[in-house]
Amino acid sequence: MDRDLQDRLNKLHIPDPQASARNEALRAALAEYQRRQQAGEFRTKGFFGRLRLMGKLFQGGFPMNRTAVVTAGLSVVLVAFVSALVIPQFTSYRARPIRTEAPEPSAPESVPVVADLNESRPAADPAMKTGAPRDAKMEMRVATGAVAPGERPVPLPPEYVGRDRFESFDPNPVRRTQEDPVSTFSVDVDTASYAFVRRALNAGHLPPKHAVRVEELINYFDYDYAIPGDRSVPFRPTVSVFPTPWNPQTRLLHIGIQGFDLVPDERPRANLVFLVDVSGSMGMPDKLPLLKNAFRMLVDRMQAEDTVALVVYAGSAGTVLEPTPVRDKGRILAALDRLEAGGSTAGGEGIRSAYALAESSFDPKGVNRVILATDGDFNVGIQDPETLQHFVEREREKGIYLSVLGFGQGNYNDALMQKLAQNGNGNAAYIDTLQEARKVLVEEAASTLFPIANDVKIQVEFNPSRVAEYRLIGYESRQLRREDFNNDRVDAGEIGAGHSVTALYEITPVGSPAQRIDDLRYGSRAEENSKAGASGEIAFLRIRYKLPEAQESRIVERPITTADVLPTVQGASEDSRFAAAVAAFGQRLRGGTYLEGFTWDDILSLAETARGKDRFGYRTEFLNLVRLAETARAMGEK
C-alpha cells in the first residue's frame, strides 16, 4: 500500500513556480535577513565585521586569506559558546511540539495544554515569541562588544516587505456633469492612512499605492473652519472655489465641515473597554509598549465617573480588569502595566467578553465603546471576518461602538480594520509614534470618543450649465449610490465632537480647454438656460446626518454660487491651500494621473506658504514627508 501510494503521489504534476514569485520571495527573505542583521542578530563581535567581505569574495571563486580563515574559525567557536549561554533557556520550550492546538486525534504523546503561560506558550510562530527576549540579549551583546567605529556599514533602511494588507481601489474617475450630475459619499474621519504613509516614508520607501487614501491624508490635519453655534445643527459647511494649483484650467471646490466641540462638563460619561492583542508579535517596542503609554495618556484625560475595563486576547483570552471607575486610576494603571506580550493570537472569546463587559456597565446616556488595539491579527474568537463584521454591527445597534487602533508594520490588516471600524460606527487610527498616540487619544479624545452625528452623508449636485466635469479627490472607498443618500438605513460615517471633514472636487468649468471627456455629438445642451444656470449656482451641497440616538435623519443644505469663487490660488485661505497641497501629495503618491506634472517641489512650495499657526507642528512634519517622498525608493526599486 505504501509503495502504491508513493507512486501515485509522485505522479502529481507540479507546475513550475513563476519566476516573479520566486524573485519576490527571495527578495523578501533577504530583506528580512538584512533587517535582522541590522538588529545585530547575525553579528557576534565587532572585529568579525570584516567577514562580511566574504560575501563579495564568495561569488568570485572564494579566495580567502589566512586571517579570514582564522577569524572564521574563531567566530564559529564564539557562536557555539554564546548560544550555549544564551539560547538554551529559550530553546527549552521551542523544542516541544509547537502545534498543541492543532487537532491530533491519534497522537499518543499529544501534550496537555499547560495552564502556566510562562512555562509553555503554544504559538503559531515560535520566532515571534522568542524574538523579544532573545533580541534584547543579542542587542545587548552587540552593544557591549567592541564595535570599531566605521567598521559597521551604514545600515540601509529596511526594505519594505509588503505583507500588510490593503484594499485596492482606483481613483475616482472624471464624471461628466451632463450625464452624472450628482456625487454622493459618506464622510470619513479616519486618519490611519496618513500615519502609515508617514511611517513608510520615514523608513525610506514609498508606501504601497493602495495604502494611500487621499481623504484620510487631508483629514489628518486640523482646519480652522467656522464653528457651529449649538448642538441642534451640529455642523456648518465652509465652501470655497479657487483655481486648481496643478491645473489653471480647472477649479478646486473645497468643502469643509466642522462639528461642534463639547465643553468638558457636557461630556457624556464614557464606558470604555480596551480589547488588547497581547500576542507575541505585539512585543516590539512600537506595539504593546507604545499602546500602554497611549492608554495611560487617555486614562489621564478621563473623568472620575468614567469606567475602563481591560480584556486581552492571545493564548489566554481574559478579563484583566473589570469595569473600574477612573477615580480608581491606580488600579487601572497597574493592570495596564501588567500586560505582557506572549502567546499566539488564537484568542478564545476576546471580543465577546469585551462586548459583554461593555454591556454590563452599559450607560444608556453615555458613550459605550470597545477599543480594539492590535497589530493586525484579528483572531479574536470569531474567525470569519464577515461574521465578525456582523457581530460588530449588531452590537452597534445595541449602542456599543467600536474603535480600532492599529500598531506596527509587516502584518497590518488595514482592510479589515477599516471595515470593522466602519461597521462599528467607529474610527480606525494607525499609531506609529507616541506623538500620534497623543494626537488620537488625548488631543482628539473627544472626537474619537463622543459622536455628535451619525451616518453623515454628503451629496453635491453640479450645475451642468456651469460645470462640464468634476472629480472627487479621494473617498473612493466611501462612495454611495445616489439613492442611498435619502435612505436612512444605509450606514455612513460618524463625526465626533470637534471633528472636521474636508472634501475636494476638481471641477472643469464649461468651455474650459481642460475638459477631458468630449461632448456627446447628439447630446443636448438645450437646458443650459435652466433657472439655476441663471442664478449663478455652481453646485448644490446637501449634508444628511442623524443626531446620536436618532433614527430619522436631518439635512443641511447650501448652494455653492459664483460668490464663493476666488480668482487666484493666493486668494484662497491657508486651509484651502494646505488641503490642496495634501491632496496633490496623496495623488502623487498614487501615481498622479491628474496632476499634470505638478512636482514634489510644487507641492512643497504650495504647502510652505500655507502652514498657518501649526500649533502642534503637524503641517511642518508634512513638509518633511514631501521632501522624503522626493527621494524615497519605490518598493522593490534599487
Next chain:
Amino acid sequence: MENPSDQNLVDRARKGDASAFECLASRHYTTVYRAAYRWCGVREDAEDITQDVFVKVAQKLGSFAGRASFRTWLYRITVNTAMDFGRRRSTRTALSSAWKAEMEGPAENPGEEAEAVRQLYAAMDGLPPRQKAAALLVWAEGFTHKEAASVLECAEATVSAHLFQARKNLQHLLSEVS
C-alpha cells in the same frame, strides 16, 4: 568550495554573510515550493507559503541551534507554515476546497491518471493536519519515519501511528470518492 554544504552556508549566513543566505534560499526554493504545492494544490498559494517560509528562515536563522540538519529544520518551517495557511484557509472556505477547485478548473493534463492523483491529494487534504504532514513527508517526499519524526518534533512511533491512521482514513475517503 564551488558547492559549499548547507551547513557551511548556514554558518556563514549566521555570521552576517548575506550572499551565503541568498545562496541558501535560492538553492532550496524549488524544494520548498514543491512541498508547499503538494500541501495546497494551488500554484499561487504554494508561492505565498514558500515566501513565508524563507522570510521565517531569515527571522529564525539566529536561533537555529543546528541540532537538526538544515533540511529537517527547513521542512519543519515549511510544514508549520503550510498548516497555518491551511488553518487560515479553512476559516474562509470549506476544507479541501483548494484541491477541489483545482480539479474543477481547466486541467492541464486531463488524463484519467492525473485525475486519480488529484483525487488522492484532495483526499489527503481531508486528513487531520499532522497526519497529512506525516503522510506527505514519508510518502511523497521520501523521508524515513525517523526523519519525519524529527521534522514534526515527535516520536518515531507517533509518525508510524499517524501513517497508520492516514492510510485507514484514506482508504475510507478514497472508497467514498470512487
